[in-house]
Amino acid sequence: MPSAIRTDKLTKRYRRITALDRVDLEVTYGSVYALVGQNGAGKTTAIKLLMNLMSASAGHAEILGTPSTQLRGKSYTEIGYVSENQEIPEWMKVEYLLNYLREFYPTWDPALEQTLIKQFELPLDRKIKALSRGMKMKLALASALAFHPRLIILDEPFGGLDPLVREQLIEGLLERATESTIFISSHDLAEIESFASHVGYLESGKLLFSEDMASLSIRFREVEIIRHSDSPLPTALPDTWLQTKSSGAVVRFVDSRFDEQRATAEIARVFGPVRDTQFRPLTLRSIFLAMARKSEEA
């Protein structure tokens, strides 16, 4: 069975700047894939290439088995796309937009549309121009969900929204998660962590890792060691240790390839016998911050 999204050395260059650098990505059907990364990491560029909104400099991408460069017209009856900077026709009223869109999609579900209108509390008789940013995002999401898309692509959907609206959007999204593949880029790592099944980390156009959340949370651990003395840290530390800091006899770091036996052996090799060692799981936010700081230091 082909993947919902697959890229092969996908690259986008703007003159001398490489916005996306040979990205290999695979998103399996039914997964909720979160693409995370700092501002300018290339998340939006990646999504625009996937949606055929711009053309790649090199490489290849497939969406639902179709090359992304051939996505047009009917292909979009299976893809729901929401972006924070999409220009929705503001002259329309909410009801007219939904009525107008309804006829474009053979699988549009009027009952689901009504459910989403109620769930998102959309004011049908109001012009889109008069809606708040949060309300516009809810409308965009409602219009992207109402036709049971096989794939939902969301580009920074939670940016600048208040917590209540975020919660509503996530709820709406989660209710569809069983029938669709969701691909989402976001800074809101806390929210994403609650429902993403897979995560990819993009840094300066490069995909540093792409894996499921379970293995990611197993792979990253915060390690705290209490040594017998407060001697300085050795200069040669394993590459997999991130953000290594010491305070007196206490040393803390993030192990990015955690395996308890291997970690214990490495600690013994670097520090000799220690008084105590603790391994704590990390939140996605902490993992993201550790990776971001590592790249900043580099």
Place this chain on the structure above:
Amino acid sequence: MDQILRIFKKDIRRHWPEILLSLALLALFTNRALHPWNSLDSYSFSRSFYFFVVTGEYIAPVLVIFWLFIVIRVVQGESLVGDHQWWTTKPYVWWQLLLAKLLFVLVFICVPLFHVQLFLLNYFKFPVLRNLLPLFSMQLSLLLILICFCVLLASLTKNLVQILLVVGVAALVAIAVAMWNRGTYGGSSVMEATPTLVDYLGDLLIYGGLAGAVTWQFARRRRWITIAASILLISFVAAISAAFTSSKVAERRYTPVDRSAAPLIVSVKPIEPSNDNKDFSRETSPEVQLTIPVTVSGVPAGTVIQLNAVKIHADSPEKSKWSSGWLYESQDFWPEDQEKTLAYSVDRKEYQKIRNTLLQLQVDLAISEYQLVDAHTLPIVSQRFSDQALGDCQISSFDNSRLHCLYPTRIPEYVIRFDPQQSGCFGDASKERGQADMVSYAWKSRDEMGFPNPELSPLSDFDPWFQPVSLISSRNETTERRNVRLCPGTVLTLSRPVLRRKLHIRLDPFNARLEDLAVTPLRLSFR
């Protein structure tokens, strides 16, 4: 088809105020077209802004500009530029989107205009069926020249501001090219032509390219590729046209004939040595105007000879470096004509070099011979009168040496002869030279370019203007004469000019210095 109608209905819902305004402007245009004689009467009057407004001359350009505005708005409703567009990630089928936009143009611009055109033809009792083809041609011209170009421009830009910038830059480039083009500078232009095949090919490429660029941009939304391809195509057509355009191509269209076989006799009058100072080294004009007085005779009755171009050169090529080659010159030779003056321009610096040198000069003329057929008489009445060949006409109330006429879809070709000696309605005595009781003619030959013709009105208004022939006896006389005047009872002779042949004739060589032919430029002095 569903999608086309869906987008079309959405556009109507969005643009209904503009649609209403467009229809209102069209109604104003129709109302003005119903009273063509008002504007015709003001034709020879001032073309000031006041008359532009009062006579409603502004309506047609305003209507066209407003249509272009609507087309831009409708196309940019689903902008084809940028990566933030909402519709580009929706199940729009590009060709249905394009057809929806064209349907809008058809329904709210072409069809209403077509109805107005049919109504106007019917109102003025011109045959509708016979004029259907020209009407379709006008609609097609409007679509190709204005709408298609506008759709392309709108599909390559994001908003009106970008369009205004593009138009501004294009206007600057056009001005720069016009300034650079020496042929259009200085008032006299070189007779040049492009082979017909190249002309047709160029038109085909431009119109085909325009339609192709619009289609490609809708299909692929690759703005810079579309722009680059359009510029390349225009440059290619311009380069091909420039490469094949020459005086030789134009000259080949005129068959050389001996003087004995020419349909007229033109002889250079004796050139009198000039005593004036003809040193123009301090003049600023890049050209010096030469004039050659000639006598004309032998034009057969029922014929008009049109002078198209003149070439004056020395008898040997090495002495002719000052010559400008073939230059356009427009004069008519009628059977009653006796003398004319040929005009020619040469480069001022070249003139300065040899102005005193006695040269044996040769004059070549490129002429078109027209046969006048279907002659019939037309008595003028005090009211408006009709003629099958001329349309509906009346004497101008501002200038009684003119008629004002209306004809469906185009200006017809005509020759009108007027002999004041036989009409008996002279005007008041005046001291004006010329405009005497001489035979006068008004005429127009067929337009070679019938397409494109992006007019709005199905009625062409024109004003046959009678100009007297030039008799030797009238030259330099300032006697009391009477102005030519048309009046009720005047009998005009109408005929239709048919192009018989284009000829190249060479006059007898003559000796002269260029400064004997040069015209001293007018100078303004300030004290």
